[in-house]
Amino acid sequence: MYKIEIISNDTEQTLKLGCAFASLLNKGDIIVLTGELGSGKTKFVEGVLKNFGLEDEISSPTFTIINEYTKNDINIYHFDAYRLEDSDEFYAIGGEEYFEKGICLIEWGELISDVLPKDYIHININKDETNENKRIFCFEINDDSKYIDVLNKLKEDLN
Numbered sequence: 001m002y003k004i005e006i007i008s009n010d011t012e013q014t015l016k017l018g019c020a021f022a023s024l025l026n027k028g029d030i031i032v033l034t035g036e037l038g039s040g041k042t043k044f045v046e047g048v049l050k051n052f053g054l055e056d057e058i059s060s061p062t063f064t065i066i067n068e069y070t071k072n073d074i075n076i077y078h079f080d081a082y083r084l085e086d087s088d089e090f091y092a093i094g095g096e097e098y099f100e101k102g103i104c105l106i107e108w109g110e111l112i113s114d115v116l117p118k119d120y121i122h123i124n125i126n127k128d129e130t131n132e133n134k135r136i137f138c139f140e141i142n143d144d145s146k147y148i149d150v151l152n153k154l155k156e157d158l159n
C-alpha cells in the first residue's frame with residue numbers, strides 16, 4: 001500500500017483539493033470514495049467538476065446510480081454504489097463500459113470491488129472529532145499502481 005494524507009480545514013479547501021486532484025486525471029482513471037455521511041465525498045466530486053468548469057451542474061447521486069457530465073471530449077461519471085442491489089446490477093446497467101469512456105468517481109465503490117479493475121485510487125475521508133470542519137483525506141493505492149505519479153504530483157502541487 002502507498003498512501004498520502006491531506007488535511008482539509010474547510011469546505012473551500014476540499015473544493016480546491018478536488019480541483020487540483022482532477023487536473024492530474026485522465027480518461028480511464030477510477031476513483032473510489034468512502035467516508036461516513038457528511039464527510040465530504042460529494043463536495044470533493046464538486047471540486048473535481050470545478051476543474052472542468054462543471055461545478056454548477058453537480059447533482060447528488062443519492063437518487064440515481066450514475067450522474068454523467070461532459071466537457072469537451074472528457075466524460076465524468078459519478079456513481080453511488082450504495083444504490084446498487086449487488087454487482088450484478090452494476091453489470092446490468094453496463095457499468096463496466098464506463099470505465100474506459102471517462103473518469104469514474106464511485107462513492108462506496110468497495111461494495112462492488114469484484115467488478116472494479118485491480119488498480120484504482122481509494123480516497124477515504126475521515127471527520128475530526130474536535131473540529132467540525134476538519135477532514136482527513138487518505139489517498140491509497142497499491143505499490144505497483146499506475147497512479148503513483150498522480151499522488152506524488154498532488155502532494156507536490158499542494159505544497
Ligand SMILES: Nc1ncnc2c1ncn2[C@@H]1O[C@H](COP(=O)(O)OP(=O)(O)O)[C@@H](O)[C@H]1O
Pocket residue numbers: 008009010011012013014035036037038039040041042043044132133134135
Ligand atoms: N473540510 C470540509 N470538507 C468537506 N465538506 C465540509 C468540510 N467542512 C464542512 N463541510 C460540510 O460537510 C458537508 C459534506 O457533505 P457531502 O459532501 O454531501 O458529504 P457526503 O457526500 O460524504 O455525504 C457539506 O455540507 C460541507 O459544506
Ligand SMILES: [Mg+2]
Pocket residue numbers: 041042060107
Ligand atoms: Mg454524497
